[in-house]
Amino acid sequence: MTESNRMLTALIQLRSALQEVPLPLDLPDADAQRTARTEMIDQLEDYMIPRLTTIDAPLLAVVGGSTGAGKSTLVNSMVGQQVTQAGLLRPTTMSPVLVHHPDDGHWFGQDRILPDFTRTTKATNAPYTIQLVPSANVPRGLAIVDAPDVDSVEERNRNLSAQLLAAADLWLFVTSAARYADQVPWEFLKQAADRNAAVAVVLDRTPAEAVETVATHLARMMASRGLKDSPLFIVHEGPIGESGLLPPANVADIRGWLQSLAADSEARAAVVRQTLNGAIRSVSERAYAVANAAQEQESSVTALREEVESAYAAATAAVHESTADGTLLRGEVLARWQEFVGTGELLRSLEAQVGRIRDRLVNAVKGKPQQAQRVQVAVEAGLETLLVEHAEHAAEQAAASWRSTAQGKALLAADDVDLTRASREFRRKAEQAVREWQQGVFEMVRTEGADKRGTARFLAFGVNGLGVSLMVVAFAHTGGLAGAEAGIAGGSAVLGQKLLEAVFGDQAVRSLTQRARDDLERRVGELLDVEKARYLTRVDALGVAAGGPERVRSAARRVTDERFAHQQRHGGGHSA
Known part of the structure; x- marks a missing residue:
């Protein structure tokens, strides 16, 4: 069995083990661990397992960020045509749009990345449906997803945005001069730093007079939160043309960076490996907290069961005696x-x-x-x-x-x-x-x-x-x-x-x-x-189910063992 297949098997076993511990009882910390468990299962199914089986698939850049940051307009401007809906009405993007080169369409079938999402070629707001938009303006080897707002007023959109960001090879995190210090976006960026995910931050809609001050402060915030090596792009505020796009010069830097990344297979593969390895490390570590919560659930269920067994055993014995x-x-x-x-x-x-x-x-x-x-x-x-x-x-x-x-x-x-x-x-x-x-x-x-x-x-x-x-x-x-x-x-x-x-x-x-x-x-x-x-x-x-916690721990240990075995053989930190 190859290294990749061994890791794939370990990840599938970890997903199954996590699925077997639903944490139904409202014990202390159970709610937080239920959320963590769902996030890990989603990321295993949406990203890690599909990505490991299609390691050569195009790099997936998910554009996410704050409400009103101009994500959809930015995506349209980077692509050079209207591919996703932009407007003043909030929330605008309610179902994700994935833009790819026409020759890369086969990489995004139902059995690939985000397998639980229905595919469509038409604009839609249907839940768990992703619109595939082929565009020759997107270079081969790169796909861009316009995600809902991370701080949307709609809970479904917030959850969807988090799920999409967890499935990204590259996070393009968009904020604005007015919103860059908001708490919710930084919670997502902290998760990215913790997982060692590849991140680029885009400061969008920035007036010229505020660029230096805001960009300097934002750079300091990024450095203090573990993102000092992440690139920061400035998109100046500018008029939106009749086509709904920003002037090409305003997005030239980020567009050029993405095109060069797509053209360099080694650089592209490095981004994928960085994010994939970080995700694998994170899920293998976080699984232990879920296992501990599952152990508490198992103990509570055992106690509930024993109390009933004891009451009815005493009744049965009393009837037999009488x-x-x-x-x-x-x-x-x-x-x-x-x-x-x-x-x-x-x-x-x-x-x-x-x-x-x-x-x-x-x-x-x-x-x-x-x-x-x-x-x-x-x-x-x-x-x-x-x-x-x-x-x-x-x-x-x-x-x-x-x-x-x-x-x-x-x-x-x-x-x-x-x-x-x-x-x-x-x-x-x-x-x-x-x-x-x-x-x-x-x-x-x-x-x-x-x-x-x-x-x-x-x-x-x-x-x-x-x-x-x-x-x-x-x-x-x-x-x-x-x-x-x-x-x-x-x-x-x-x-x-x-x-x-x-x-x-x-x-x-x-x-x-x-x-x-x-x-x-x-x-x-x-x-x-x-x-x-x-x-x-x-x-x-x-x-x-009895034994669930130990199955999670055992599966997590196997994932960790595969990671370290790969590092020992190759002298690096990559998992795939």
Whole structure:
């Protein structure tokens, strides 16, 4: 792979890495780094990557500057014909005009410099459209772009001007005697100096009596801001002819300089290399600040995600515990269970004569299908209440955690859905899940007792009776009860287990209980995962991918390594 191809690959990888870190959260410094990231991606796509692939393309000189500095008139005068609109109405230039020699037209196709801009040959104000104007008055090897004002009243024009200047091989920065000290143009010139871009400054529309004073002061300002080696051209104020052009003598110096630059392939290539190398160095250095901002975003997103995961994990654990430690064997469930098995008498029998409990159970539950159904209904209601209670609590906890940070608040306020409560459809889904679990329990009993359905005991208990007994046993699975509860709920569970063992035997009951528990836990997990997803989808929608910051740093290091490797081999500072 050639040096140029290695650098091109490194730049493409850096662009991709930057695209993967959108910085969506409004953290400190995020806004500035979002702007920097967009600028770098634009410059990589508009200038560095296309320029590196077409290193022999004409030098692109972008004419930019202050409002009313006379850029369009200057461009027309340098070319020697009307190629761009000039006038008193501001802003005048709203879509860029690129003037080139007719033989150089192939260099400016859609896949070349500024690839995202639509090409047209007609005057237009359409956004992101560039007008291509062939003119034999422009020397081969040079193209001139008339850009919007850097301080335009239109934000779109300001952004467009910055994007075009970032895509220039040469900045022709135009100001006037009245505007040369304005802050906005100097912010752009500082960027040019920082990037070591090739710059020429044009002091336009300067009255003869002000030339010496203004030019001297402007030269000092340029020197103090790192532009002492940049040429300064003076365009005297003069009458504009009927053709809309300045007198040729007024633009002779700058026009001659551009023509000589176009005619000297080595000088032209030196300008391209200077600006390209400066842009590559700048983007590789600035990428680290974006990576650091992306790291903060990733940490914040991880914290937001962990807070939600923690709230719903606690809710899931609490439901699992409450459905296994006998908590549900209280109140309505316990009352209905006692009606079904005659708990009072059987408990006394259980304490005195464990050996004969099976026979007594058969007699106790004969002909009680209605009571079994009441147990089923009570279990259903108890489970639904438990699920809703913990889903509400998890939502409250997750929302409270998010409210403690500005980014969490922003996510909570992002739409009209109230995340502080369980979803509106949760109760309905909980009811359905509980019913499906109960049907699953009955099916397990039916399947397990397939070869026992003709026995007296199976017929006495029935599928519903055995099913609710299995539910009761599952609800005391951990044996975590203490005190009086252990005597009532625990005893009830033992009765249920004895009843099941009377039909299926010890080992089968253990297997059925575990399967019922596993199925319940699975359904609870799925229910709460859907609730949790309401939060996590908002986090996912931010597009903060894990590992993004390190990919940016790695890509930036590779660009830097290629630069230094080239310098070591060639003893210079050029990248291309």
